[in-house]
Amino acid sequence: DAGVIQSPRHEVTEMGQEVTLRCKPISGHNSLFWYRQTMMRGLELLIYFNNNVPIDDSGMPEDRFSAKMPNASFSTLKIQPSEPRDSAVYFCASSFTYAGTLRGEQFFGPGTRLTVL
């Protein structure tokens, strides 16, 4: 398996532009997570999905952020409009949940390094 795939790996954009980050989870995994990592705030969970349904989006910073999972093999995280304070590394992770309890480990993608100028 190729692992969790994220694209693009690097994104540089200007303030006010729309940014879309993409994630392909590991085949067979039914939970998907979006994280943001910065020096100041560390690793933050933004949102997670189980069976393509958003379960907890309490970590989404504000309405400029939105995430979708149209099918089991694809998810997007969109920022519109982007701001310089959104600059961070964004990670996608996936795992397998059974019996309603997540016992397995999460597998992380390589991340997207976003710079908003």
Next chain:
Amino acid sequence: AQSVAQPEDQVNVAEGNPLTVKCTYSVSGNPYLFWYVQYPNRGLQFLLKYITGDNLVKGSYGFEAEFNKSQTSFHLKKPSALVSDSALYFCAVRVYGSSNTGKLIFGQGTTLQVKP
């Protein structure tokens, strides 16, 4: 409130010496505990986990961790450090039975520096 603490921002150890990276947690219910490692410009990699059973858990790359319920700790250890172990280490916890069973709560990370 549920939380994970890694009290040391950085741990320095000489190659060949034993290493310990500390982690304490505060959760309600039974904890599922994890250690991850992050190398520069890479995503997090799973090292080991404690779900139930033996308090000493063995993981990847010779690492192990000891679950101590009375001290609410889950320290990461390795008998003999390698320079290649130098990286950022994260402790994480998930609570069984919580409505947020999908969430991992991460510590702030500890940078391990192993010097030759």
